[in-house]
Amino acid sequence: MSHTPSRESSNNSIKVVARFRPPNTTEIEFGGEPAVQFIGNDSCVIESSIFTFDRVFSLNSKQTDVFDYSIRSTVDDILHGYNGTVFAYGQTGSGKSYSMMGTEIDGPRRGIIPRIVEQIFASILQSPAEIEYTVRVSYMEIYMERIKDLLQPINDNLPIHEDKTKGVYVKGLSEIYVSSVDEVYDVMRQGTASRSVASTNMNQESSRSHSIFALAITQKNMETGSSKSGQLFLVDLAGSEKVGKTGATGQLLEEAKKINKSLSALGNVINALTDGKSTHIPYRDSKLTRILQESLGGNSRTTLIVNCSPSSYNVQETLSTLKFGTRAKNIKNRPKINAELSASELKSQLQKAQSQISLMAEYVAALERETQSWRSGEHVSEEMWATKSSADAAKKSYSAPTTPRPRSQISPPARPNSDDSSEDFLQWENELQDRLTDRETAIRALERMIKESNAENVALTQREAELIEANEKFEDDILKLKQDLGKLQYESKEAQITMDSLKELNAETTADLDITRKQLYELSLQNQEKTERAERRDRRKKEKIRKMANGFEFFSYRDASVADDDLDSSKDLSLSDNKKDWIGEALAALDNDQDIKSGQKSSLKMYLLESREFIYRAEQVLDARIEEIEDQISRREDIEAKLKTLEELTKQFVDDDAVSAARLEEYITSKQIILENMLLDAKRDLGMSISDNRRLRKIIANEERRLSATDRSSSVSSNSEFLAISVSSSSTGVSITPSTSIQTPSATPASPSSSVPSSPTKSAAKFHSMKQQLEDFEMVKRSLMRDLQNRCERVVELEIQLDEMQDINKSMTKNSTASKGQLKRMAFLERNLDQLTQVQRALVDQNAQLKREVAMNERKLRLRNEKVLALEQSLHATQERLANETETFDRKMSQLIERYDDAKMFRRQAEGLGGSSPTSGNANQRIVKPLRGGGLGSSPLTAYLRGGNTPESGRLDSSPIALSSPSVSKRSSWFSRN
Numbered sequence: 006m007s008h009t010p011s012r013e014s015s016n017n018s019i020k021v022v023a024r025f026r027p028p029n030t031t032e033i034e035f036g037g038e039p040a041v042q043f044i045g046n047d048s049c050v051i052e053s054s055i056f057t058f059d060r061v062f063s064l065n066s067k068q069t070d071v072f073d074y075s076i077r078s079t080v081d082d083i084l085h086g087y088n089g090t091v092f093a094y095g096q097t098g099s100g101k102s103y104s105m106m107g108t109e110i111d112g113p114r115r116g117i118i119p120r121i122v123e124q125i126f127a128s129i130l131q132s133p134a135e136i137e138y139t140v141r142v143s144y145m146e147i148y149m150e151r152i153k154d155l156l157q158p159i160n161d162n163l164p165i166h167e168d169k170t171k172g173v174y175v176k177g178l179s180e181i182y183v184s185s186v187d188e189v190y191d192v193m194r195q196g197t198a199s200r201s202v203a204s205t206n207m208n209q210e211s212s213r214s215h216s217i218f219a220l221a222i223t224q225k226n227m228e229t230g231s232s233k234s235g236q237l238f239l240v241d242l243a244g245s246e247k248v249g250k251t252g253a254t255g256q257l258l259e260e261a262k263k264i265n266k267s268l269s270a271l272g273n274v275i276n277a278l279t280d281g282k283s284t285h286i287p288y289r290d291s292k293l294t295r296i297l298q299e300s301l302g303g304n305s306r307t308t309l310i311v312n313c314s315p316s317s318y319n320v321q322e323t324l325s326t327l328k329f330g331t332r333a334k335n336i337k338n339r340p341k342i343n344a345e346l347s348a349s350e351l352k353s354q355l356q357k358a359q360s361q362i363s364l365m366a367e368y369v370a371a372l373e374r375e376t377q378s379w380r381s382g383e384h385v386s387e388e389m390w391a392t393k394s395s396a397d398a399a400k401k402s403y404s405a406p407t408t409p410r411p412r413s414q415i416s417p418p419a420r421p422n423s424d425d426s427s428e429d430f431l432q433w434e435n436e437l438q439d440r441l442t443d444r445e446t447a448i449r450a451l452e453r454m455i456k457e458s459n460a461e462n463v464a465l466t467q468r469e470a471e472l473i474e475a476n477e478k479f480e481d482d483i484l485k486l487k488q489d490l491g492k493l494q495y496e497s498k499e500a501q502i503t504m505d506s507l508k509e510l511n512a513e514t515t516a517d518l519d520i521t522r523k524q525l526y527e528l529s530l531q532n533q534e535k536t537e538r539a540e541r542r543d544r545r546k547k548e549k550i551r552k553m554a555n556g557f558e559f560f561s562y563r564d565a566s567v568a569d570d571d572l573d574s575s576k577d578l579s580l581s582d583n584k585k586d587w588i589g590e591a592l593a594a595l596d597n598d599q600d601i602k603s604g605q606k607s608s609l610k611m612y613l614l615e616s617r618e619f620i621y622r623a624e625q626v627l628d629a630r631i632e633e634i635e636d637q638i639s640r641r642e643d644i645e646a647k648l649k650t651l652e653e654l655t656k657q658f659v660d661d662d663a664v665s666a667a668r669l670e671e672y673i674t675s676k677q678i679i680l681e682n683m684l685l686d687a688k689r690d691l692g693m694s695i696s697d698n699r700r701l702r703k704i705i706a707n708e709e710r711r712l713s714a715t716d717r718s719s720s721v722s723s724n725s726e727f728l729a730i731s732v733s734s735s736s737t738g739v740s741i742t743p744s745t746s747i748q749t750p751s752a753t754p755a756s757p758s759s760s761v762p763s764s765p766t767k768s769a770a771k772f773h774s775m776k777q778q779l780e781d782f783e784m785v786k787r788s789l790m791r792d793l794q795n796r797c798e799r800v801v802e803l804e805i806q807l808d809e810m811q812d813i814n815k816s817m818t819k820n821s822t823a824s825k826g827q828l829k830r831m832a833f834l835e836r837n838l839d840q841l842t843q844v845q846r847a848l849v850d851q852n853a854q855l856k857r858e859v860a861m862n863e864r865k866l867r868l869r870n871e872k873v874l875a876l877e878q879s880l881h882a883t884q885e886r887l888a889n890e891t892e893t894f895d896r897k898m899s900q901l902i903e904r905y906d907d908a909k910m911f912r913r914q915a916e917g918l919g920g921s922s923p924t925s926g927n928a929n930q931r932i933v934k935p936l937r938g939g940g941l942g943s944s945p946l947t948a949y950l951r952g953g954n955t956p957e958s959g960r961l962d963s964s965p966i967a968l969s970s971p972s973v974s975k976r977s978s979w980f981s982r983n
């Protein structure tokens with residue numbers, strides 16, 4: 006491997022290139038204009054400021070352009086044993102990842118990293134076969150000032166150490182041996198998947214962390230034994246924009262501040278390195294600058310790509326980025342080849358040194374000899390003076406080779422500050438770093454735990470608050486329900502009391518009702534009695550009429566063929582004295598009349614007897630009627646008097662009880678009207694009866710007079726007087742007047758007699774005429790009998806009515822006189838009854854209503870009880886859940902503490918065993934995979950290197966790297982796919 010001192014001496018500055026991407030949609034949408042002008046290959050003008058860099062790539066620059074100019078030589082440097090660094094700096098969305106990774110793996114848009122990897126393995130393939138290579142990769146992220154091993158993400162806070170042999174390194178960072186391009190890509194994908202990402206307003210896929218992908222290549226010449234090593238850092242910095250523009254808040258704002266802290270520390274380091282007066286370079290101000298300490302002003306060939314937006318929309322960020330690049334351009338590095346000499350080389354160097362030493366010893370001896378001569382006063386000619394030429398030459402040849410570093414791997418950094426280079430100090434610092442990292446990790450774990458606990462606490466507090474609230478609500482509800490329950494119980498009791506009082510009232514009312522019913526029963530009995538009385542009255546009436554009719558039948562419907570014995574017996578009928586005399590006289594005269602035949606005589610005799618009987622009976626009836634009528638009149642007067650008394654009493658009762666009085670009055674008035682009508686009828690009938698009676702008496706008197714006159718004027722034998730009775734009907738009754746003589750039907754012509762001038766012809770005529778008269782009389786009699794029967798009926802009715810009236814009168818009198826108090830009591834009772842009926846009805850209604858309400862309230866109560874029960878159950882369940890949650894929380898907490906303790910112990914153990922990560926994943930990845938140079942571009946090894954197969958497997962694939970990938974965006978780009 007050749008050394009390139011010329012480059013080493015001539016090109017120690019950081020190479021800075023600027024790259025402008027095309028404007029994006031946001032810039033166009035916001036009216037961004039092109040703000041950059043390009044001058045040549047290395048300059049651009051923005052807002053009148055000219056920026057000159059090693060190269061400026063315009064909008065349409067290709068990935069290969071950037072790589073070929075900026076990076077290809079760096080890869081060569083690495084393979085020559087230099088350290089190298091490629092930074093991508095710029096605001097978010099400016100194209101850093103596009104430049105570093107690209108959007109595809111095997112196309113023209115693949116970025117710098119895949120091209121570097123390809124070139125490394127290609128160079129290895131082309132290198133001489135005696136050179137053996139090992140390639141190790143590591144991938145880390147600096148996020149929130151913590152170093153996270155992306156290949157072992159559990160190690161998220163690794164310390165930075167430094168020692169004289171290894172220089173600055175990240176302690177515990179995984180290094181994976183790779184032997185092919187694919188293996189590198191796999192590692193990159195694996196690491197990228199573990200990155201902490203978040204989007205900002207400026208770039209939806211923005212990474213908020215600094216990522217460092219490191220490749221360490223060692224090469225050993227198997228023939229000479231010499232070795233070289235180079236390390237390449239590929240750094241994709243986080244966005245350099247101002248915090249305000251990102252719109253970040255909360256966690257993002259915290260991130261932005263820490264990112265800015267790293268970037269500003271980077272700026273400070275660059276300033277210190279370039280201002281020419283700083284004696285202290287603040288590498289330790291941030292993790293980023295500390296790790297990249299050798300890349301900035303140290304042993305490294307460094308390239309900085311400043312990525313910019315071409316739009317006026319981001320012009321301030323672009324200016325800031327370009328200024329950063331300009332400053333960085335002034336940084337001077339001191340790159341050196343990290344080589345170790347082989348034994349032969351060391352031997353020859355030793356021989357050279359020994360010869361030098363002998364030469365020098367000779368020179369010293371010559372000088373001593375010369376000095377001795379001079380001191381002894383001898384003169385030494387100039388030719389004899391001891392010269393340094395040989396010694397100088399020896400000196401030069403001695404000091405020319407680079408002193409090998411006493412280390413085997415990555416070259417140790419040269420300390421910029423001699424103060425810090427003390428080994429003790431470094432050891433002390435490393436210890437401090439370890440402790441610091443442990444503390445930070447512990448703090449972080451605790452913070453996480455506290456955060457989780459806080460979150461859980463918040464959730465629990467919230468839950469507790471909710472539960473308390475719910476509890477309070479439940480308690481309120483329960484209280485309310487209890488109150489309601491109490492109220493309902495109280496109301497229920499009240500209702501019970503009301504019910505009891507109502508029951509009592511009901512009992513009283515029932516008792517009153519019983520009394521009333523009794524009274525009603527009595528009344529109904531009275532009614533029954535009344536009905537019975539009415540029936541009795543009817544019967545009596547019928548009886549009376551029958552009796553009366555019997556009396557009249559005796560003579561009115563008597564058969565004409567009555568035997569003489571009967572007629573004779575009728576002689577015994579008692580007649581009134583005065584009538585008996587003249588009818589008796591007429592009978593005697595008839596007996597004495599010799600002229601009248603015996604048959605005629607008997608007929609006339611019978612007729613006379615019948616007439617006498619009729620008159621007698623009629624007189625009796627009339628007398629009885631007159632008596633009765635007189636009685637009736639007197640009774641009527643009595644009734645009227647009693648009625649007056651009753652009216653007075655009624656008036657008195659009116660004051661006491663309007664209703665009873667009204668009823669009574671009504672009853673009495675109706676009865677009065679009936680009675681008055683009855684009396685009027687009776688009066689009228691009486692009047693008629695009296696007039697009829699008078700007329701009858703008159704007729705009888707006339708008849709008697711006529712009969713006596715006839716008896717006196719004519720002899721009994723020759724002539725008979727005939728009664729002639731004319732009957733005329735009138736509307737009021739029957740009037741009987743003496744109009745014609747009546748002949749008996751058995752009358753025969755008068756027989757010759759001495760005293761009475763009679764002849765047989767005359768007698769026959771007379772007899773005939775009498776017979777006719779008798780027939781007429783019979784008719785009149787019948788009519789009279791019918792009339793009499795009617796009258797009798799009426800009289801009987803009147804009698805009965807009078808009887809009733811008397812009864813009523815009696816009871817009323819009894820009631821009115823004997824028990825005014827009773828009446829009052831009755832009226833009071835009736836009133837009470839009405840009131841009680843009303844009250845009872847109201848109470849029954851109220852009772853029903855109360856029952857309904859009680860039933861409803863009972864239902865409500867039941868419902869509420871159920872609700873209370875449910876609420877209590879829910880409360881109980883919630884309390885249980887809360888207790889469970891608390892228990893779970895405690896358990897989790899103790900588990901976390903245990904895990905944390907375990908992790909701490911494990912870490913300590915691991916560190917004690919050699920500092921490797923406890924969670925190292927694939928042991929195979931830690932196995933050294935030596936690679937040998939192929940010497941040719943195309944060999945089985947080439948395929949092996951590209952395909953990742955071991956040469957022994959025999960599966961050599963001669964095809965190029967077969968990772969086809971469509972053009973994808975950054976987060977879904979080729980390296981972030983699984």
Ligand SMILES: Nc1ncnc2c1ncn2[C@@H]1O[C@H](COP(=O)(O)OP(=O)(O)OP(=O)(O)O)[C@@H](O)[C@H]1O
Nearest residue numbers: 026097098099100101102103208211212243244975
């Ligand atoms: N030179 C370019 N040509 C074409 N497209 C580009 C170029 N540079 C960047 N882009 C596109 O711009 C977008 C943003 O680019 P990129 O993600 O690389 O930005 P970034 O600087 O890495 O952002 P962040 O800091 O947020 O990670 C991507 O879609 C990318 O493909």
